[in-house]
Amino acid sequence: MSQATASLPSIGSAAPRRLPHLEALPLAQRRARPKLFYAAIAVATVMVIVMAQLILSIGVSQGAYRIESLQAQKAQLSRSYQAASEKVQTLSSPQNLAANAVALGMVDNSTPVYLRLSDSAVIGSPAPASAAAGSTGQLVGNALTQNLPLVTAPKTTTPKHSSQGSKDAAGASGGQGQTSAARDGSGTPSANQQETAGSPVPWTGALPAPSTH
Amino acid sequence: MTTVKTHRRRAAVAIAAVIAIVIVFVVRLVDVQVVQAEALDRQAAERRGNVSTIEGTRGSILASDGTVLARSVLRYDFIATPKFTTKPFDRTVDGKTESVTLEEAASEIAKITGQKPSDITGPIQAALAKNKNSMYAPIVTDVDVPTYQKLKALQIPWLDSTSHQVRVYPNGAVAGNILGFLNGDGTPQAGLEEGDNACLAGHDGEETYQVGADGVTIPGSTKVQKPAKEGGDLVTTIDPDLQWFAQDQLAKVVPELGAQFGMVSVVSVKDAKIRVAAQYPSADPNDLDATPLEYWKAMMFQDQYEPGSIFKPLTAAALIDTGKASPTSQLVVPDTLRPQKDVFVSDNESHPVQHLTLTGVLTESSNVGMSELGTSMDDQERYDFMKKFGIGSKTAVDFPGELSGTFTQPSNWDEQTRYATTFGQGLSITQAQMLGAYQAIANGGVKLPLSIVDGCKQPDGTMTDVPSKKGTRVVSQQTSQEILGMLENVLKGGPISTLPDTEIPGYLVAAKTGTAQEPDGNGGYKRSYYVSVMGVAPVDNPQYLVSVNIGFPTTITSSLAAGPLFKTMMSQVLKSLRVQPSTAPPANYPDTY
Numbered sequence: 001m002s003q004a005t006a007s008l009p010s011i012g013s014a015a016p017r018r019l020p021h022l023e024a025l026p027l028a029q030r031r032a033r034p035k036l037f038y039a040a041i042a043v044a045t046v047m048v049i050v051m052a053q054l055i056l057s058i059g060v061s062q063g064a065y066r067i068e069s070l071q072a073q074k075a076q077l078s079r080s081y082q083a084a085s086e087k088v089q090t091l092s093s094p095q096n097l098a099a100n101a102v103a104l105g106m107v108d109n110s111t112p113v114y115l116r117l118s119d120s121a122v123i124g125s126p127a128p129a130s131a132a133a134g135s136t137g138q139l140v141g142n143a144l145t146q147n148l149p150l151v152t153a154p155k156t157t158t159p160k161h162s163s164q165g166s167k168d169a170a171g172a173s174g175g176q177g178q179t180s181a182a183r184d185g186s187g188t189p190s191a192n193q194q195e196t197a198g199s200p201v202p203w204t205g206a207l208p209a210p211s212t213h
Numbered sequence: 214m215t216t217v218k219t220h221r222r223r224a225a226v227a228i229a230a231v232i233a234i235v236i237v238f239v240v241r242l243v244d245v246q247v248v249q250a251e252a253l254d255r256q257a258a259e260r261r262g263n264v265s266t267i268e269g270t271r272g273s274i275l276a277s278d279g280t281v282l283a284r285s286v287l288r289y290d291f292i293a294t295p296k297f298t299t300k301p302f303d304r305t306v307d308g309k310t311e312s313v314t315l316e317e318a319a320s321e322i323a324k325i326t327g328q329k330p331s332d333i334t335g336p337i338q339a340a341l342a343k344n345k346n347s348m349y350a351p352i353v354t355d356v357d358v359p360t361y362q363k364l365k366a367l368q369i370p371w372l373d374s375t376s377h378q379v380r381v382y383p384n385g386a387v388a389g390n391i392l393g394f395l396n397g398d399g400t401p402q403a404g405l406e407e408g409d410n411a412c413l414a415g416h417d418g419e420e421t422y423q424v425g426a427d428g429v430t431i432p433g434s435t436k437v438q439k440p441a442k443e444g445g446d447l448v449t450t451i452d453p454d455l456q457w458f459a460q461d462q463l464a465k466v467v468p469e470l471g472a473q474f475g476m477v478s479v480v481s482v483k484d485a486k487i488r489v490a491a492q493y494p495s496a497d498p499n500d501l502d503a504t505p506l507e508y509w510k511a512m513m514f515q516d517q518y519e520p521g522s523i524f525k526p527l528t529a530a531a532l533i534d535t536g537k538a539s540p541t542s543q544l545v546v547p548d549t550l551r552p553q554k555d556v557f558v559s560d561n562e563s564h565p566v567q568h569l570t571l572t573g574v575l576t577e578s579s580n581v582g583m584s585e586l587g588t589s590m591d592d593q594e595r596y597d598f599m600k601k602f603g604i605g606s607k608t609a610v611d612f613p614g615e616l617s618g619t620f621t622q623p624s625n626w627d628e629q630t631r632y633a634t635t636f637g638q639g640l641s642i643t644q645a646q647m648l649g650a651y652q653a654i655a656n657g658g659v660k661l662p663l664s665i666v667d668g669c670k671q672p673d674g675t676m677t678d679v680p681s682k683k684g685t686r687v688v689s690q691q692t693s694q695e696i697l698g699m700l701e702n703v704l705k706g707g708p709i710s711t712l713p714d715t716e717i718p719g720y721l722v723a724a725k726t727g728t729a730q731e732p733d734g735n736g737g738y739k740r741s742y743y744v745s746v747m748g749v750a751p752v753d754n755p756q757y758l759v760s761v762n763i764g765f766p767t768t769i770t771s772s773l774a775a776g777p778l779f780k781t782m783m784s785q786v787l788k789s790l791r792v793q794p795s796t797a798p799p800a801n802y803p804d805t806y
Contacts, residue, residue, distance in 0.1 A: 064431070082286055083358035089281050089383035094457035110781050112788045114719055123719035123794055139464035140457055142385020143500035 096145045098137030103150040258421035258436055265422070267437070269415025271378065272444030274392055274405060276453040277488070277667065281383055283392050283406070283498070287376045289361040291322075291353035293333075295340040297371040304368050318369050325363045326353050355379070380406075386497040386504075387457045390511040391449075391490050391665065393613070394498040404511060405447060405666070408613040412669035412678060415444035445669040445677070450486035455479060458785055459491035466778050467493045471767035476512055477778070479786055480648045480758040482749065484682060485661035487610070487648070488757075488786075513648075514612035517619070517641040521729025522578045522772075523747050523760075524637025527650055528587045529571060530696050531598035534658075534688040537590050540699045540802045542571040546582040556628045558584050561708075561728060561771075572699040573804035576707045578726060580636045587635025592623035595635075601687045602650035602660065604642055609662030609680065618642040637729065648760060651747055654696050655723075655755040658688040697723040697752045698800025706804055709746070709776045717750065717784055719794035724748030724779065726772035731765075741765040744772045746779040750787060753797035757790065759783045 090096070109129035115122055245253065258264075274283040301314040319333035333352050340347040352372075353364070361374065380395050393404015401407040418441030423434035459477040467475040479489035492512045496504040510516070532538040546567045550558040560579050567577070574582035587595065599605070605620030620640045623631070633639035645663060653660035661684045668679040688696075700723035704715045709726050716722070727745040730738040747760040759782050766774040786792070 079287070079358045079361070086286055086357075086381065086383070089284075092280075093384040094387060094454055095385060095461075098457070098461070110784060112784060114794055116794070125718070137461065140386050140460045140495065141497040141500070141503060142387075143497055143503070144381065144383060144385060 090142075090144045091148070093142055093145055095137060095140050095142050096148065100137075100151045102137045103152045254436070255421070255438055258423075258434075258438070262421045262423035262434060264438075265420055267418035267420055267441040268378065269417050269441040270443050271380070271399070271415050272413040272446045272669075274413070274447045274449060275670075276388075276449060276451045276456075277486075278453065280453045282388055282449070282451070282453065283380060283382050285378045286357075286381055288355045288357060288379045289353075289374050289376050290351060290355065291364060292373050292375065293337050293350045293352050294371045294373065295337045295347040295350045296345070298337055299341070302370050313369075318367065318372075321367055322353065322364060322369075322372075325360060325367075326356060328353070380498075382498045384453060384457070385499055386495045387453055387460060388449075388451050388490065389496045389498045390492055390509070391451065391513075392498055393511075394496075394501060394509075403509065403613060405449065408611070409447050409666060409669070409678075412445045412447050416442040418442070443672045445671045448667040448670055448676070450488060450665055450667055451490070452479075452488045452790075455786065455789060456489045456491055458789075459489045459782060460493065460495055462778055462781055463491055463493035464495075467763065470763060470769060470774050472763045472765055472774070474508070474512065474764040475778075476644055476760070476762040476764075477782055478513055478644060478648055478758075478760045479782070480652055480663070482652055482655045482755045482758055485649070485652050485656075485663050486667075487645075487663065487665045488790075490665065510614065511612060513644045514608075514610065514615040515643070517616045517643050518743055519640065519729050519731055520637040520642050520647055521727040521743065521745070522580075522637060523647065523725050523727035523729075523745050524640075524642075525575055525578065525583050525635075526654060526696050526700060526725050527599060527602050527604070528583060528595065528635045529575060529699070530602075530654055530688050530692055531595055532571070532586055532590060533695055534598070534692040535590065535594065538571050538586055540570065540572045540695050540800075541806075542586070543806050544569050544571070544574060544582050544585060546574065546579050546585070548581065550581045550584060550632075552588075552632070553628060556632055558632050568806050570803055570806055572702055572802040575699050575725065576702040576804050578707065578728075583636045584632040588632060592626065592631060596620075596623050598687070599634075601685070602653055603646050604640070604650060606646075608643075608645045608649050610645060610665050612645070612665070615645070616643050618646055637727065644760065644762060647747065648758060651749065651758050651760070653687045654693055655749040655758055656684075656693070657690045658686055658693040659684040660687050695800075697749060697755065699723075699802050700725055700748070701752055701799050702802065702804060704748075709772055712773055712776045715776055715780055717780060717787065720750045720783075720787060720792075721752035721795040721797070721799055722748050722750040722783060723752050723755075726775070728770075728772045739765070741767065742770055744770075744775045746772060746775045748779060748783060750783055751792065751795040752800075753795050754793075756792045757783075757786050759786055 107129040109127075111124065111127055113122060113124035113126045271285040273281050273285070276282055298315045298318075301312045302318075303310050304313050315334060315337065316330070319330040319337075322328070322333050323330045336350045336352050340350040356364070364372070365374070378399065380399070382389065382392060391404055393406035393408075394402055395406055396402050401410045401413075406413065418437065419439045420435060420437045422436070423431045425431050459479070463475045463477055467473075475493045477489060477491040478487065480487050490511065490513045492508070494504055494508040496509045501509060529538070533540070546560075546569050548560045548563045548565075550556075552558075558580050560577075560581055567573070567579075569577060569579060569582055571582075571586065573579075574586070599620065605618050607615050607617045618641045620634075620642070621630075626634065626639075630639040649660065649663045652663065661682055662680060664680045664682075666678075666680060668676040670676055701721055703724045703726060704710055704722055707726060709715055709724075725747055727743075727747070729743045729745070731743050733739045743762065743764055744766060745760065745762040747758070749755045749758050759779065761775045761779045761782060763775045763778075768774075
């Protein structure tokens with residue numbers, strides 16, 4: 001209360017200064033009127049942001065489906081890789097290779113002979129390898145390969161080719177088709193193995209030879 | 214003036230309060246977003262989403278050339294949801310939609326897996342009988358990828374699959390006994406699988422993710438909480454082709470000889486790496502039940518036997534190294550020796566009194582000659598030499614379940630044992646110890662730690678756990694040379710030389726035969742013998758050590774039984790590992806005087 005009364009005299013003295021304050025009001029009124037242009041910009045900006053947000057989230061979720069499908073594809077490919085590498089590793093086991101080599105008529109010579117280049121000396125006495133001395137290649141067990149057919153085996157499963165083979169053989173006895181008969185005679189499996197699904201891929205083309213200098 | 218002051222004070226208080234509140238919020242924000250972020254994130258993810266395990270794959274076991282000897286692969290199980298099998302489902306193939314009943318689906322599955330259709334419908338109906346809303350009936354287990362793909366192609370909506378790791382051994386029984394095996398839970402039980410599990414084992418990780426209503430993972434929601442750690446690949450020193458060759462030969466020779474078992478080992482002399490550890494019968498870890506339980510172990514490390522005459526070169530090395538004898542030391546050798554009461558030593562065959570050199574004692578494998586000389590040395594000194602050769606202690610391989618043999622202190626020897634230990638009876642060793650001792654003799658007298666593992670290849674390619682190759686000298690270089698020179702005579706003039714073609718043309722081969730008697734468990738010795746041949750080639754630059762052991766052959770009972778296989782094996786090793794023929798002349802020590 002004492003403060004209010006104390007300030008009373010000052011009202012009178014301040015009255016002339018109050019006029020300019022009142023003058024400013026129309027100005028404020030003018031500023032309060034918004035321009036359509038700015039409103040449009042604001043609204044448009046908001047719209048753009050909303051649209052961008054929408055497009056972005058559609059893109060992201062689209063990406064999620066793509067990631068999902070790519071991951072499924074990756075899983076499938078790694079499964080296929082596993083199956084293929086497993087098969088290669090099993091087929092390339094020494095028992096399986098040796099058994100197939102023996103089935104193809106290959107014989108291991110356990111008495112190697114060396115030629116010494118410095119004095120042309122032959123070390124050891126050369127002797128032909130015999131099939132009887134070699135192994136059958138099937139003595140060391142492997143549960144994974146025991147049911148795999150040997151390269152020469154599947155004649156019975158390919159009736160079409162086996163009949164062709166016998167025709168060739170018959171032809172050979174008649175003096176025709178010498179080359180194919182020679183192949184059959186040497187125990188080479190000719191094309192038999194191509195026919196069985198799940199059996200090893202046969203070799204085609206020239207045999208690899210070391211390059212010597 | 215007072216008004217302004219009051220206003221200022223009010224403002225200051227308000228600002229201070231606001232700042233204080235802001236500081237509290239900021240602290241809390243940092244605490245939640247930074248300090249506790251990980252734990253909270255994880256808690257949230259676990260509460261809202263799904264947790265799945267990322268499997269850490271167990272590493273492979275590789276041969277020295279990279280051939281895979283053991284690996285983990287995925288196998289698949291199929292589980293039916295019985296609740297949904299009661300109604301037929303629609304399937305669209307090539308634009309045609311057909312309705313498939315449970316019975317039809319079951320016969321399709323059975324055709325692929327080789328089961329009977331009742332094996333499929335049985336568990337489903339049993340589950341339905343118990344609970345008509347049953348969600349779980351396992352119907353197919355342990356199928357490989359091709360079968361998995363065929364089953365998936367059936368598009369059966371009530372059929373779900375899970376995968377698990379199984380261990381396969383692509384080379385079967387090749388080195389099977391060394392590799393060991395896992396039990397059904399994947400816990401290693403024996404061999405390298407057990408001994409080097411720390412290298413091989415993978416550690417599972419964990420991730421969390423959220424799934425939308427359509428089953429698709431919500432983008433950005435997958436969080437790896439703990440990454441999986443893949444197991445390392447264990448690189449062994451085994452040569453898979455030679456290992457197969459040795460096992461194949463054993464499988465042929467052992468039954469021919471009417472023997473119980475056989476062993477072939479190859480060690481490279483310069484680095485003491487075991488290249489072949491073959492045995493017969495051998496176990497195929499893919500199918501252990503095909504082999505009797507007693508042959509699941511690795512005999513090289515887990516079988517001990519009295520070595521017999523192949524032990525004599527070690528006694529001879531001790532004698533030469535201490536200057537007590539030389540290759541040409543002269544001895545008068547009767548066929549039996551009765552130096553004192555309770556001691557009786559006899560040679561394998563009766564013979565008239567011979568005048569043999571130390572070389573001749575080894576060539577003829579005379580027990581009498583060896584015990585005459587061997588006992589001239591101080592017992593403790595001889596014992597110390599044998600210990601330095603590694604007799605009576607486990608090898609550096611430290612194979613799981615490895616035995617250490619029995620070789621007691623001289624103070625525990627009775628008089629007969631004192632004589633018998635000079636020619637390898639009255640003590641027992643593992644084949645690995647014997648290989649270690651011969652490696653020392655062949656390697657210029659320096660014994661290197663025997664190894665079967667080259668190291669652990671981590672997923673990032675670095676090799677860890679590489680075994681030490683620090684050698685210790687056992688005997689002098691000259692002793693080593695003299696022993697090998699003396700042993701050249703065994704294939705040329707010893708009992709084994711009565712076989713045709715025991716020599717390997719072009720190579721100087723030092724070898725020693727053994728025809729050991731084994732305890733029968735009742736204080737005596739068995740009637741049949743444990744025969745062996747151990748040898749090193751080429752003598753002028755020792756590269757490989759080959760040993761052949763045949764357990765209790767019946768058709769030929771002497772060391773002749775192991776001779777042909779030794780020659781075959783040594784020839785194969787020299788041939789396939791491309792060892793150059795000898796260039797130095799033979800030592801030609803005289804056997805007699």
